[in-house]
Amino acid sequence: MREETAVPFEAASATVGFGAEAFHRVLIRVGILPILMVVLVVIFGVIEPRFLAWQNIRTVGIQSVYLIIVSVAQMIVLLTGGFDLSVGSSIALTSIVTGSVLIAVAPDFAAIAKAAAAGVAMATLIGAVNGAVVSIFTVSPFIATLAMMSIASGAALVVSGGVPIFNFPPQFSDTLATGTLMGVPAPWIAVGFVVLLVYLLLSWTRFGRYLYAVGGNAEAAHLSGVPVRRSLFLAYLLAGALTGVAGVILTARVGSGEPNLGATVPLESIAAAVLGGVSLGGGEGTLLGAVLGAFFLVFLRNGMDLIRISSYVQMVVTGVLLIIAIVADRYIHGR
Amino acid sequence: MKTSHNRSGWLTRLFGAGVAAALALAFALVARAAGGWSVLSYYGTYDLKTKKPGQPAASLVGPKAETWKTPAAAKGYLIGVSFPHLKDPYWLAVDYGVIDEARKLGVGIQLVAAGGYTEITQQINQVENLASQKVNGIVLAAISYSGEDQLVAGVVGRGIPVIEVINDIQAPQIRAKALVSFYDMGYKAGVYVSGQANKSARPVNVVFLPGPAGSGWAPDTLDGFKAASSKLAPGKVKILDVKWGDTGKNVQLQLIENALATYPQLDYLVGNAVASDAAPSALETAGRVGKVKVVSTYITPPLYQDIAKGKVAAAPTDFTALQGRMAVDMMVEILNGKVPGKDFPFRSGPVIQVVTPSNYRTFSYEAMFGAPDWRPVFSVKAGR
Numbered sequence: 261m262r263e264e265t266a267v268p269f270e271a272a273s274a275t276v277g278f279g280a281e282a283f284h285r286v287l288i289r290v291g292i293l294p295i296l297m298v299v300l301v302v303i304f305g306v307i308e309p310r311f312l313a314w315q316n317i318r319t320v321g322i323q324s325v326y327l328i329i330v331s332v333a334q335m336i337v338l339l340t341g342g343f344d345l346s347v348g349s350s351i352a353l354t355s356i357v358t359g360s361v362l363i364a365v366a367p368d369f370a371a372i373a374k375a376a377a378a379g380v381a382m383a384t385l386i387g388a389v390n391g392a393v394v395s396i397f398t399v400s401p402f403i404a405t406l407a408m409m410s411i412a413s414g415a416a417l418v419v420s421g422g423v424p425i426f427n428f429p430p431q432f433s434d435t436l437a438t439g440t441l442m443g444v445p446a447p448w449i450a451v452g453f454v455v456l457l458v459y460l461l462l463s464w465t466r467f468g469r470y471l472y473a474v475g476g477n478a479e480a481a482h483l484s485g486v487p488v489r490r491s492l493f494l495a496y497l498l499a500g501a502l503t504g505v506a507g508v509i510l511t512a513r514v515g516s517g518e519p520n521l522g523a524t525v526p527l528e529s530i531a532a533a534v535l536g537g538v539s540l541g542g543g544e545g546t547l548l549g550a551v552l553g554a555f556f557l558v559f560l561r562n563g564m565d566l567i568r569i570s571s572y573v574q575m576v577v578t579g580v581l582l583i584i585a586i587v588a589d590r591y592i593h594g595r
Numbered sequence: 596m597k598t599s600h601n602r603s604g605w606l607t608r609l610f611g612a613g614v615a616a617a618l619a620l621a622f623a624l625v626a627r628a629a630g631g632w633s634v635l636s637y638y639g640t641y642d643l644k645t646k647k648p649g650q651p652a653a654s655l656v657g658p659k660a661e662t663w664k665t666p667a668a669a670k671g672y673l674i675g676v677s678f679p680h681l682k683d684p685y686w687l688a689v690d691y692g693v694i695d696e697a698r699k700l701g702v703g704i705q706l707v708a709a710g711g712y713t714e715i716t717q718q719i720n721q722v723e724n725l726a727s728q729k730v731n732g733i734v735l736a737a738i739s740y741s742g743e744d745q746l747v748a749g750v751v752g753r754g755i756p757v758i759e760v761i762n763d764i765q766a767p768q769i770r771a772k773a774l775v776s777f778y779d780m781g782y783k784a785g786v787y788v789s790g791q792a793n794k795s796a797r798p799v800n801v802v803f804l805p806g807p808a809g810s811g812w813a814p815d816t817l818d819g820f821k822a823a824s825s826k827l828a829p830g831k832v833k834i835l836d837v838k839w840g841d842t843g844k845n846v847q848l849q850l851i852e853n854a855l856a857t858y859p860q861l862d863y864l865v866g867n868a869v870a871s872d873a874a875p876s877a878l879e880t881a882g883r884v885g886k887v888k889v890v891s892t893y894i895t896p897p898l899y900q901d902i903a904k905g906k907v908a909a910a911p912t913d914f915t916a917l918q919g920r921m922a923v924d925m926m927v928e929i930l931n932g933k934v935p936g937k938d939f940p941f942r943s944g945p946v947i948q949v950v951t952p953s954n955y956r957t958f959s960y961e962a963m964f965g966a967p968d969w970r971p972v973f974s975v976k977a978g979r
Contacts, residue, residue, distance in 0.1 A: 310856060316856045422687050518680060520682060
């Protein structure tokens with residue numbers, strides 16, 4: 261009788277042990293963020309059922325697109341051990357360039373393409389200069405991109421004279437902000453395209469491996485034959501181009517060229533990437549992490565707005581959750 | 596001959612009267628160009644003990660409704676001007692007013708702009724540098740209500756008069772103020788919404804988006820709005836929520852989208868001009884055009900277009916460019932030896948008007964926003 265009861269007990273404790281281990285394994289694999297998100301979805305959804313309405317889910321989806329793209333750009337640079345403070349003013353300049361071109365040319369589909377291309381080209385140029393300064397002249401990314409932040413926001417003000425460029429042809433926003441392709445909103449197509457491209461680059465190309473190697477240990481990477489400078493340059497160039505994409509669709513979203521657009525983006529994108537497990541020290545982090553981190557920040561703000569947490573308290577809560585998430589992540593990974 | 600002489604005398608008189616009428620008309624037009632807009636003025640002495648933020652000091656006498664008079668400059672003075680920044684249409688309009696008035700009066704301008712409302716240290720340095728450049732007087736648009744009192748005392752102590760434009764300041768040594776209170780702007784928005792609420796059978800629901808928390812102006816608009824609605828439509832204007840946020844268009848757009856999702860019974864979005872400009876597209880996306888009306892607490896050129904298109908219901912204007920002109924005029928008065936509070940107002944600002952789709956054509960675009968193609972100008976040399 262005693263033996264009979266002992267067997268199920270041992271089996272049960274083994275199951276519990278296995279469960280905890282599996283849970284830990286899942287934690288290591290996906291991080292604390294998805295769990296935090298599930299908890300928050302339940303809290304927000306219970307307090308305010310409208311949080312889970314399709315209309316709101318769609319809104320959060322659209323709101324998060326811009327931060328996701330910039331956070332992915334930021335992650336690419338973070339992987340190399342740097343970061344990019346100029347993403348915000350790059351968005352502003354992209355917005356002004358896109359707006360100026362759009363107003364200057366006839367309002368048809370070609371004009372939209374030209375304006376968008378000009379905006380992305382501008383941001384790519386900013387990325388190229390950042391890359392050149394960091395890789396060729398070995399200036400610290402902090403200083404190089406801080407300087408670029410000043411240059412680009414100054415340039416946006418010089419071109420615009422401080423006034424938004426408005427009276428856009430409606431086709432621009434109708435296509436890039438509220439337009440859909442087979443029912444899928446255009447900003448989602450853009451973010452899908454960006455994520456797919458970066459996924460392929462990081463996981464399936466030598467360049468992707470190089471980024472991790474350069475960020476992990478640039479000297480060791482160099483000795484192993486990794487083209488450190490070229491990789492660094494391309495990382496900033498790519499980050500610039502992606503920021504340009506975000507700038508163009510953000511311009512379409514707000515419907516005007518804004519010289520002060522994206523001011524909050526640099527720190528938010530760094531926070532999002534780090535929240536998603538991307539290391540500030542370089543060489544570590546995943547695309548999924550950066551995407552989730554950005555989504556988390558936007559979804560958190562939306563949820564807090566919907567359950568009517570005051571703007572002041574929201575700032576405190578965001579900061580506290582940021583610390584909790586990062587500390588928990590460190591704890592799970594035993595760092 | 597006599598008859599003929601008489602006829603010619605009659606003709607001469609008629610001609611003379613015509614010339615006189617033409618001259619009077621020309622004089623009236625010139626007078627109109629040189630001032631001539633309606634203002635509310637305060638005279639008397641500025642006693643700091645009677646001063647509250649957002650309100651004129653109680654020691655002053657006013658408001659007196661009068662027509663603004665532009666002085667002539669006795670000399671080609673050099674006036675220093677300090678702005679918090681020059682990177683939006685609002686400050687561009689002030690720039691236009693200051694520069695255009697200086698050119699008209701033949702005085703010089705040396706204008707500096709700090710990097711934004713967080714850059715108080717930079718503004719202090721810039722004003723001290725202006726004082727060292729031997730300007731005759733300084734027009735200050737202070738970043739902080741109370742943080743620049745020492746600065747003003749120091750500059751005035753060096754014999755350089757300082758007056759305030761646009762933003763209110765505490766500084767006891769300030770010599771004059773050309774401004775409109777943002778409390779009054781919020782009040783006007785409140786008057787409009789209260790009027791609509793009184794016509795409605797049920798109370799109207801409002802979400803208010805003042806702008807940046809802790810800024811010198813955004814909280815005042817909210818206070819003014821609340822004061823107006825509780826006085827004019829007690830219990831009929833319900834503020835469901837107050838959403839603070841920077842005046843970046845994407846930031847305001849997100850706040851609006853979230854507010855629309857939270858409050859299906861919303862009637863009015865009231866707030867800063869950036870939010871009001873972002874609101875129409877959010878309403879369109881949410882399918883709430885016509886159900887939710889947009890009212891701003893101040894006006895910008897993009898918002899003016901929205902009003903013209905009927906997408907925004909109302910926005911008060913403080914005639915921003917005129918305030919820039921008035922500041923230059925006040926400084927010229929002081930430098931001419933006139934006494935503020937006695938010979939001309941200590942504090943004065945244009946009468947606030949509410950711009951709506953039905954009346955927007957009646958207001959001067961230039962008085963609100965400056966010339967349509969205006970680009971920032973930082974300096975003017977004295978002399979006409």
